[in-house]
Amino acid sequence: MGARRSEPEGRAGGDLDLMRRVAQDDEAAVAELYDRFGSLVFRMAYQSMPTRPEAEDAVQEIFVRLWRTAGRYDDGRSALVTWVMLISRRHLVDKLRRNRARLRASSLDQPLAPTPLAVEPGTQRLEVDERMKVLMKRIEALPDLQRTVVTRAYLGGQTLRQIGEELNTPLGTIKSALSRALVRLRERQGEELAT
Numbered sequence: 272m273g274a275r276r277s278e279p280e281g282r283a284g285g286d287l288d289l290m291r292r293v294a295q296d297d298e299a300a301v302a303e304l305y306d307r308f309g310s311l312v313f314r315m316a317y318q319s320m321p322t323r324p325e326a327e328d329a330v331q332e333i334f335v336r337l338w339r340t341a342g343r344y345d346d347g348r349s350a351l352v353t354w355v356m357l358i359s360r361r362h363l364v365d366k367l368r369r370n371r372a373r374l375r376a377s378s379l380d381q382p383l384a385p386t387p388l389a390v391e392p393g394t395q396r397l398e399v400d401e402r403m404k405v406l407m408k409r410i411e412a413l414p415d416l417q418r419t420v421v422t423r424a425y426l427g428g429q430t431l432r433q434i435g436e437e438l439n440t441p442l443g444t445i446k447s448a449l450s451r452a453l454v455r456l457r458e459r460q461g462e463e464l465a466t
Contacts, residue, residue: 286351287344294342305334308355311426315356319363329366333359352422353407360403409459417452420445 292300312333316326336358344354410421419438423429429437435445 287346290341290344290351293338301334301338304337308352309334310428311352312355312359314428315359316363319367329363332366333362336362349407350411350418350422352426353411356407356426357403409456412459413452413455416440416444416448417455420448421452421456424449 289300289303293304309330313326313330316329316333317323320326320329337355340358344351348354349357410418413421416438420431420434423434423437424431431445431449432442434440435442438445
């Protein structure tokens, strides 16, 4: 009897294939990448840029950057959503710096999970990038279902009901997975602060 492959593992191979096709200028793959992450990237841009037109421009620039760097994606190092988030975030920070705009309190430095990781004004970019990497590593370390729920709920903006329907999993199980994931993330932050 073969082991049932979980959804995140099954998608990981598909993510690598998708990015290889994007790197080869496959228009359908580029469209799929945009369909999967366009709303997430737009939300990030809209929260951080001073105006909607600037946010829309940033989204276009981010997808050009994703297309140009698609060949560098390594599914062994991070999930595709993590990679997209980091590239988007770096681009937005660079754009804001170039425009000499101030980050708003609800912008890029707000934690993705409800874990207090507030960034003080004047924090250097490297420190902010490091905090984001630490948070994403914590999320990556979660068990499959918990990681999937946190990623889709906080990074993908899906409701718990939508996640349950897509994963064909009862809503109660999805709620429990999210609750356990948030507890684990808080515990890991507490452990790291204690050391």
